[in-house]
Amino acid sequence: KAGVTQTPRYLIKTRGQQVTLSxxxxxxxxxxxxxxxxxxxxxxxxxxxFSETQxxxxxxxxxxxxxxxxxxxxxxxxxxxxxxxxxxxLCASSSDREGATNEKLFFGSGxxxxxx
Amino acid sequence: xxxxxxxxxxxTLSEEAFLTINCTYTATxxxxxxxxxxxxxxxxxxxxxxxxxxxxxxxxxxEATYRKETTSFHxxxxxVQVSDSAVYFCGRGGSNYKLTFGxxxxxxxxx
Numbered sequence: 001k002a003g004v005t006q007t008p009r010y011l012i013k014t015r016g017q018q019v020t021l022s023x024x025x026x027x028x029x030x031x032x033x034x035x036x037x038x039x040x041x042x043x044x045x046x047x048x049x050f051s052e053t054q055x056x057x058x059x060x061x062x063x064x065x066x067x068x069x070x071x072x073x074x075x076x077x078x079x080x081x082x083x084x085x086x087x088x089x090l091c092a093s094s095s096d097r098e099g100a101t102n103e104k105l106f107f108g109s110g111x112x113x114x115x116x
Numbered sequence: 117x118x119x120x121x122x123x124x125x126x127x128t129l130s131e132e133a134f135l136t137i138n139c140t141y142t143a144t145x146x147x148x149x150x151x152x153x154x155x156x157x158x159x160x161x162x163x164x165x166x167x168x169x170x171x172x173x174x175x176x177x178x179e180a181t182y183r184k185e186t187t188s189f190h191x192x193x194x195x196v197q198v199s200d201s202a203v204y205f206c207g208r209g210g211s212n213y214k215l216t217f218g219x220x221x222x223x224x225x226x227x
Binding site (some may be wrong): 004031033035041042043044045050056058090092094104105106107109110 | 153157158159160161162164205212213214215216217218219220
């Protein structure tokens with residue numbers, strides 16, 4: 001069974017640009033979460049989707065948005081990039097309706113975003 | 117709100133040494149507790165979990181016990197190997213479809 005796939009693996013952008021990151025969950029998983037990882041802040045929750053519905057959103061500005069498609073694939077978008085958005089963005093999927101509450105998360109390898 | 121505090125590293129040990137990484141969590145509700153491990157260049161992998169008080173999660177020689185009275189979930193291993201070098205994250209579940217993580221502890225094991 002294929003794992004969680006994130007594309008692209010690396011991305012370099014300049015301030016003010018926008019970026020879209022993609023995540024394909026494990027087949028059959030309907031919950032997809034996104035996390036931002038930085039050396040200073042660790043792992044910060046961005047949002048979670050289940051069956052195309054956003055069930056929770058972290059404390060990030062409105063420049064960060066996401067969506068989930070009917071096949072459970074998910075994208076996140078960051079508009080008007082700032083230097084501080086440089087981070088590893090991790091996507092995770094899980095199989096259960098409860099998502100991360102009690103169930104194991106399967107993480108992708110992440111997209112490393114550098115904003116210059 | 118939910119939070120997790122874990123011991124900050126880096127931690128450097130010699131092979132076969134005993135490992136403890138401390139983790140405490142906020143006591144709101146009865147969350148599931150997790151330890152995840154991140155090897156260089158990879159995403160996180162679940163190492164072990166516990167879903168209720170006094171449960172012991174174990175995997176690959178690592179153990180952690182859910183201690184409700186001290187709101188702790190410390191990770192231990194009796195004899196670490198070079199291959200255990202990684203970043204370890206303690207996490208708690210919640211009722212809102214997210215995991216809250218500690219900031220991570222970098223472990224380096226030298227031969």
